[in-house]
Amino acid sequence: MVVRFVRVLTRVLKTEWAADVLLRKHVDPVLRSRGFVRTSKVYRRYAPNGDAVVVEFQDSSSSTADEWIFYVNLALVPAPWLAWLQAPPGEARTGEPQAYDGVLSTRLSRPEAGPTIAPELAMESLLQGRIPTGMSIDDPQRWTVDSLASAHVAGAKVAELLTGAIDGFTDLLDRAVFKDRLRGGLPLPGSGPRNSALVALLVDEGPSPELDDLFAGFSGRADEFVDWARRYAFAAVTPTSRSTPPPAGS
Structure with a gap:
């Protein structure tokens, strides 16, 4: 033992x-x-x-x-x-x-990783005992x-x-660089929610027409995020009044 x-x-x-x-x-x-x-x-x-x-x-x-x-x-x-x-x-x-x-x-x-099979097809390929030529089930x-x-x-x-x-x-x-790329739809080094990212960068600057335009594009389950962003932006310019958000659209 x-x-x-x-x-x-x-x-x-x-x-x-x-x-x-x-x-x-x-x-x-x-x-x-x-x-x-x-x-x-x-x-x-x-x-x-x-x-x-x-x-x-x-x-x-x-x-x-x-x-x-x-x-x-x-x-x-x-x-x-x-x-x-x-x-x-x-x-x-x-x-x-x-x-x-x-x-x-x-x-x-990995640089040597080749084309891979979609995860939903990997099990089927294994059960059939065949992998398409040039493909891999390995996670690259x-x-x-x-x-x-x-x-x-x-x-x-x-x-x-x-x-x-x-x-x-x-x-x-550099937030100026990031905001310019988000606004211009330019390529980014990773994936993520572009509009939400832009909101996160703008809230430190306080309420703005640009934020209101972005809020108008959110719906449903995003309501909580929009409410948080309004409060955060309001607090950025009135730090002693965090609990009282401005009226929507103000």
């Missing part, structure tokens, strides 16, 4: 060591040189206004004692958007932003490390991809 426990512990420590090598030797130099600070497997860079870019190495539930399986998530989290997600109007937000908080987000894909966004050697190989690839991708996110910490 003791011998078996030691063997399992040794495999786990080897995998954790490989993960540490990937981050410390390959990712840290890329992101720290761009102003990111790491906590465990999450890197964050903040703008003076509290907006953040988050890079998260998310453990997969499929990881084992012999393999670290992970995803690399990138996200942009404006401070007002995080306030909407975390706290009612007038209350302080708690905790640092996570990748799943992003108003804009993406995942890094899933990375696997099972040794120090593979940690260095994967780490070099991740670092290279991050070097090309991260500036697209950090550029948007």
Whole structure:
């Protein structure tokens, strides 16, 4: 029993060591040189206004004692958007932003990953015992490390991809740049709700005709978000009156 426990512990420590090598030797130099600070497997860079870019190495539930399986998530989290997600109007937000908080987000894909089968067709293909030529059921966004050697190989690839991708996110910490791209329908480095993102950037400036026009495009379940945004915008110019929103359309 003791011998078996030691063997399992040794495999786990080897995998954790490989993960540490990937981050410390390959990712840290890329992101720290761009102003990111790491906590465990999450890197964050903040703008003076509290907006953040988050890079998260998310453990997969499929990881084992012999393999670290992970995803690399990138996200942009404006401070007002995080306030909407975390706290009612007038209350302080708690905790640092996570990748799943992003108003804009993406995942890094392995460069060698080829075309994949849609998830809804993968099981059918497995049951039939045939995979279309040139296709794969493997998730191209899933990375696997099972040794120090593979940690260095994967780490070099991740670092290279991050070097090309991260500036697209950090550029948007300049709200003027982000707003211009949202207004102009220009390409963004990730996906997310464009109108909601623009609202989150504008509420710090107080009520405006542009906000009212955006509110008019929301309906149904978005009513709560619109009500929050009105209150937040009103509080931005009258910070002592958070509990009394202006009349709609004012």
